[in-house]
Each structure stands twice: as structure tokens, then as C-alpha cells.
Amino acid sequence: MSIQKKRFNVYNMTCTSCENRVEKSIKKLTGVENAKADYSKQIVEVLYDDSYCNGEKICEAIEKAGYTVQKPKSFTFIGILIIVAAIVILGFNTSGFDMEEKLNAGSYAVIFMVGVLTSIHCVGMCGGIMLSQSLGKESQSKFDAIKPALLYNLGRVISYTLLGGIVGALGSVFSLSLTAQAVMQILAGVFMLIMGLNMTGFSLFRKINLKLPYSACKFKHKFKSSFVVGILNGLMPCGPLQTMQLFALASGSASKGALSMFLFSIGTVPLMLTFGALSGLLSKNYTKNILKFSGVLVMALGLIMGSRGLILAGVNIHPMKSTTSSVASSKENSTDSSKKSGSNNNSNTNKNNSAVVENGVQTITMTANNRGYSPNVLYIQKGIPVKWIIKGEQLNSCNNAVVSKALNLQKKLQKGENVIEFTPGNEDINFSCWMGMISGVIKVVDNLDTTAESNTSSTSTTSTTVAGNKTPSCCQVE
Structure with missing residues (x-):
């Protein structure tokens, strides 16, 4: 028996919840005593008995969880950023196409699309929670079979909407002056840009991360009601979720914050309801690419929020x-x-x-x-x-x-x-x-x-x- 302690690279982690997913996948292996993932450094440190486990099996477990051990090519995403930046610059400085007006007019549509695209991330992070409330329950009708999933998602929508209204109201309370409004929106825009970059796979700002002290996942066995578990899901330390909470906070309005989070949550519902049927059809690479594209949309929302803050600060940005x-x-x-x-x-x-x-x-x-x-x-x-x-x-x-x-x-x-x-x-x-x-x-x-x-x-x-x-x-x- 020989205990080994080794570090493995783990790429495509997009938030701290990914750490738990990687750790759980590795700990299922025979011979693994402990695993500790680090989202910011993109590594996982594994303590294992090499008589039962080896590096190849650990790498397979990482890939099975939906991540990679080889560094992905980043030139494609750099090209996307250059194109997005070029479009925004041209839109701000030409009369032929008013990019800012189009983005502002479509803010809520973009929020809904972010919800649709990040729902794949929700499936990966919280799908197990929903299944734990749905599987193993005997039912006499089709409605009884899908009722737990419906209640779980209803709880999520209500939780997200209420939290959006609360943080939006807090934003209005603490934004009494134009300067405070401008600073809040600029900071929210900057954080959304950083989170968007993290979601697309760039590691420059990974150490800058907002994290709640506890997770709703810890309560999944304590509460039996699917609806209550869905409500608690709003406290999940999830990157896309907290990004949208920042957007709601910077809106400075309870109604607008609630509407933003409602649209985001509604966007995540369809795939969460059907994820059982789709999970076997979607490849890991496909889901990661969708999430990265969602990161670009989050960056667009960051640009919208930041530009509004600059305008409120009295800066003529165009x-x-x-x-x-x-x-x-x-x-x-x-x-x-x-x-x-x-x-x-x-x-x-x-x-x-x-x-x-x-x-x-x-x-x-x-x-x-x-x-x-x-x-x-x-x-x-x-x-x-x-x-x-x-x-x-x-x-x-x-x-x-x-x-x-x-x-x-x-x-x-x-x-x-x-x-x-x-x-x-x-x-x-x-x-x-x-x-x-x-x-x-x-x-x-x-x-x-x-x-x-x-x-x-x-x-x-x-x-x-x-x-x-x-x-x-x-x-x-x-």
C-alpha cells in the first residue's frame, strides 16, 4: 500500500460549484481517500492509494464529470471577443447602427436567453437535486410522476424572483444619489464582465469570485418537499445565478430586479424539466460550448450595465x-x-x-x-x-x-x-x-x-x- 498525493489540471470549471462536482466524481473511485478542487487555479489535489487507483482513472473521472485535463484552445474565444468589441465600438461611434439602443431594448430578451443557455449548467449543478426529489416515488398517474419536478421548478422560479426583488430593493435603498447609482452600475458591469470571461474559459480573473457561505445542496436530505428544496435552490453559490443577482441589484428597483430574475429563472425551466430525457443525448463538449456562449451574453449585459453607469456619472461615452x-x-x-x-x-x-x-x-x-x-x-x-x-x-x-x-x-x-x-x-x-x-x-x-x-x-x-x-x-x- 502506497499513498500518493498528486495534482491534476482540471479545465472548464466555471464556478465554485464545479469544485464539488469534480470532487464527488473522483471520490467515487476505489482507493481515493480525499480530493480537493480549486476553481481559481483549475486544479484538483487527490490523495489516493496507488494499489487500487492511478492517474489514468482519475483523469477519466474528471472527464466523466464533464471537464477536461488538457488545456483547451483559447484563440477561438479571443476571436469572439475581438468581434464583439468591434461591433460595440462601431455601434457607439456610427449612426448607421445604434448598438447601445439595440442592447438596451433587448436587455430582458438577453436575460431570458442567458437563462435558456445556462440551464445546461443548472442541469449539471442542480439536476441531481431535482432527481433526488423525483426518482423512487411511486405514482398512479402521469401528473403524479412529473409533479415533484414541477414543484421543484416552481420553487426555483419563486425563489429567484423574490431574491431579485429583495436585492433590487436594496439597490434602491443604497442608491440615493446619482454618484451611488453610477458607481453601483459600473461595479456591477465590471463584475459581470469578469464572470462572463470566467464562463467563457479565460483564467485571468478566476481569483475574483463571489461565493455564499453555504449551499442549498447541503439541505437536500433535510427537507422532503420538492417545493421547499426549489426555494432553497435560490441560495446556491452558482456563478450565473449570482451574476444575475448583481444585475438585479444594480437595477435599483424591486420590480425590475424581480422581473430580471423571473425571466432568467423561466429561461432555465424547460431544460430542467426535460433534462432526464436530454441528459443522455447531449455531449459534455456541447454543453460546455453552450455555457461559454452564454458567457458572451453575460459580458454583453455587463457592457450594458457599465455604459449606463458611465452615462449616469455624466460621461459622454459616444x-x-x-x-x-x-x-x-x-x-x-x-x-x-x-x-x-x-x-x-x-x-x-x-x-x-x-x-x-x-x-x-x-x-x-x-x-x-x-x-x-x-x-x-x-x-x-x-x-x-x-x-x-x-x-x-x-x-x-x-x-x-x-x-x-x-x-x-x-x-x-x-x-x-x-x-x-x-x-x-x-x-x-x-x-x-x-x-x-x-x-x-x-x-x-x-x-x-x-x-x-x-x-x-x-x-x-x-x-x-x-x-x-x-x-x-x-x-x-x-
């Missing part, structure tokens, strides 16, 4: 977009003015964007509707008191409040005219909706007349070029 929006808004206003007046006069080109000075006060006007804030780029002159009129035409849960760190402003909008008064300094003033999804900027200039002349000249040059080329634009009819 200056080129603002400039383009300004020109587009000017042209649109000019076209509307021309149609109303029946002339081609461009003198009103920038009036709706620039302040109108009267009796020592400059007035700017903006509309809040289902399309956002229009115009979202306004011009004022420094040192002159400003009257900012926001017309609430179509208010929704996103555009119904305007915030600005530069003005220390949190303004709840009402139907009709809303007035905000301030005196500008020398710096531009960034503003957004309270969620950081719709943003804009108030440009502070030295002289409004110079700005108006510059914009009018630019518009005139564009019109002359079109006329000279005799090429009709989308707004022109020959």
Missing part, C-alpha cells in the same frame, strides 16, 4: 453619436420648418437646438416621447441663466425622469411642460433618463450667434452639393 444626432435633428427641424412655411429658407435650421435669448434669460426646448429625447443635443451660452423646457408628450417607465450629475439634478417629468432653471458654467452638461438608457448633452458655447452661423453654413454647403450633383436625397422629390 460623442460622435451626439454630433451626428445634432446634425440630423437640425436637418429634420429645418425640413419641418420649410414644409410649414412653404419656403426653402434655412434660417431656422438650428433654432430648435440653440437657446433663444430674451430679457436676459435663454430658453431651450426638448420633447420627451416614445422615441426618447428630441433634440438630444442643445446649445446654450455660458454665463446666462437658462430655462430648460421639457415637453412631456409620451412618458414611459424609462424617459419619465431626467438626471444630470453636472446639475445635481433628478427631475421627475409630468405630462405637459416641465421647467428646469440653472446658470451654466464653462463645461458641457450631459444628461440622461434615470436608467441611463437615453442620453443627451447640452453644449455650452461662448457665443450662440457664432454657433448658429456655423451650423447654417454647414447645412447650406450640404444643400448646394446635393443640388449641384442633381442627386435627390431620401427627402427630396424631383
Whole structure:
């Protein structure tokens, strides 16, 4: 008898729950006295009797658990990250495709897809818990046979939703200021990016890990009710689950936090219900690839959350977009003015964007509707008191409040005219909706007349070029 202590590489572990799975698989081998896995280092230390066990059997046990002992190729995932980064950068800095708007609009859809894709991870981590509540129970009907699984998943959905509401409410309590909201969302975005990278297989940030002090798995034999076990499953120290809890926390709203976690949990239900039939059909490599793709979606959610935090902090993360929006808004206003007046006069080109000075006060006007804030780029002159009129035409849960760190402003909008008064300094003033999804900027200039002349000249040059080329634009009819 010879006791050996040896370390083995274990790749594709995505969270600390994977440690338990690897350890249990190895401990089933005859001759193994102990096994201790380390998620951050991607290793497992095994104490075994080489008279009954050897390294080959241990490696087989690791692979049987769904992991690998050979380092996977990472160039594919690096390529994916480069493509994702390129799309995001182009989306933030071009007018052809508004990536941020698409991501923001699809946040809840992305959350649901994360649930669908990570449900394979749920099967691997918690499928045994569900089976322990379902197998070995005599039933007289088909409903009785699936009832434990239904109760277990119902408990999970309720647990996830309640936890989402609780952490979302905590986020609202501790996010009383714009600075706190911005910091919370930025930190949540950073952690989600890190977790997404960990899920895709990168080891750079593996030591940064959120872990609860106890696991719902420890209670699986104590409670007999499938529903109660499902409720306790919400306390599982699972990477994807805790990532979504961070998302709910940063939402700063009990309702939005609950909705986020509800959609995530609903996404995991179908596969959890049918996993018994599918487990024999899906290969280990397939499930790992799906989980890695889910990690990319988690990273996308991190980008969404981080960008919202930066916007709430008063950072203009897409200056080129603002400039383009300004020109587009000017042209649109000019076209509307021309149609109303029946002339081609461009003198009103920038009036709706620039302040109108009267009796020592400059007035700017903006509309809040289902399309956002229009115009979202306004011009004022420094040192002159400003009257900012926001017309609430179509208010929704996103555009119904305007915030600005530069003005220390949190303004709840009402139907009709809303007035905000301030005196500008020398710096531009960034503003957004309270969620950081719709943003804009108030440009502070030295002289409004110079700005108006510059914009009018630019518009005139564009019109002359079109006329000279005799090429009709989308707004022109020959």
C-alpha cells in the first residue's frame, strides 16, 4: 500500500460549484481517500492509494464529470471577443447602427436567453437535486410522476424572483444619489464582465469570485418537499445565478430586479424539466460550448450595465453619436420648418437646438416621447441663466425622469411642460433618463450667434452639393 498525493489540471470549471462536482466524481473511485478542487487555479489535489487507483482513472473521472485535463484552445474565444468589441465600438461611434439602443431594448430578451443557455449548467449543478426529489416515488398517474419536478421548478422560479426583488430593493435603498447609482452600475458591469470571461474559459480573473457561505445542496436530505428544496435552490453559490443577482441589484428597483430574475429563472425551466430525457443525448463538449456562449451574453449585459453607469456619472461615452444626432435633428427641424412655411429658407435650421435669448434669460426646448429625447443635443451660452423646457408628450417607465450629475439634478417629468432653471458654467452638461438608457448633452458655447452661423453654413454647403450633383436625397422629390 502506497499513498500518493498528486495534482491534476482540471479545465472548464466555471464556478465554485464545479469544485464539488469534480470532487464527488473522483471520490467515487476505489482507493481515493480525499480530493480537493480549486476553481481559481483549475486544479484538483487527490490523495489516493496507488494499489487500487492511478492517474489514468482519475483523469477519466474528471472527464466523466464533464471537464477536461488538457488545456483547451483559447484563440477561438479571443476571436469572439475581438468581434464583439468591434461591433460595440462601431455601434457607439456610427449612426448607421445604434448598438447601445439595440442592447438596451433587448436587455430582458438577453436575460431570458442567458437563462435558456445556462440551464445546461443548472442541469449539471442542480439536476441531481431535482432527481433526488423525483426518482423512487411511486405514482398512479402521469401528473403524479412529473409533479415533484414541477414543484421543484416552481420553487426555483419563486425563489429567484423574490431574491431579485429583495436585492433590487436594496439597490434602491443604497442608491440615493446619482454618484451611488453610477458607481453601483459600473461595479456591477465590471463584475459581470469578469464572470462572463470566467464562463467563457479565460483564467485571468478566476481569483475574483463571489461565493455564499453555504449551499442549498447541503439541505437536500433535510427537507422532503420538492417545493421547499426549489426555494432553497435560490441560495446556491452558482456563478450565473449570482451574476444575475448583481444585475438585479444594480437595477435599483424591486420590480425590475424581480422581473430580471423571473425571466432568467423561466429561461432555465424547460431544460430542467426535460433534462432526464436530454441528459443522455447531449455531449459534455456541447454543453460546455453552450455555457461559454452564454458567457458572451453575460459580458454583453455587463457592457450594458457599465455604459449606463458611465452615462449616469455624466460621461459622454459616444460623442460622435451626439454630433451626428445634432446634425440630423437640425436637418429634420429645418425640413419641418420649410414644409410649414412653404419656403426653402434655412434660417431656422438650428433654432430648435440653440437657446433663444430674451430679457436676459435663454430658453431651450426638448420633447420627451416614445422615441426618447428630441433634440438630444442643445446649445446654450455660458454665463446666462437658462430655462430648460421639457415637453412631456409620451412618458414611459424609462424617459419619465431626467438626471444630470453636472446639475445635481433628478427631475421627475409630468405630462405637459416641465421647467428646469440653472446658470451654466464653462463645461458641457450631459444628461440622461434615470436608467441611463437615453442620453443627451447640452453644449455650452461662448457665443450662440457664432454657433448658429456655423451650423447654417454647414447645412447650406450640404444643400448646394446635393443640388449641384442633381442627386435627390431620401427627402427630396424631383
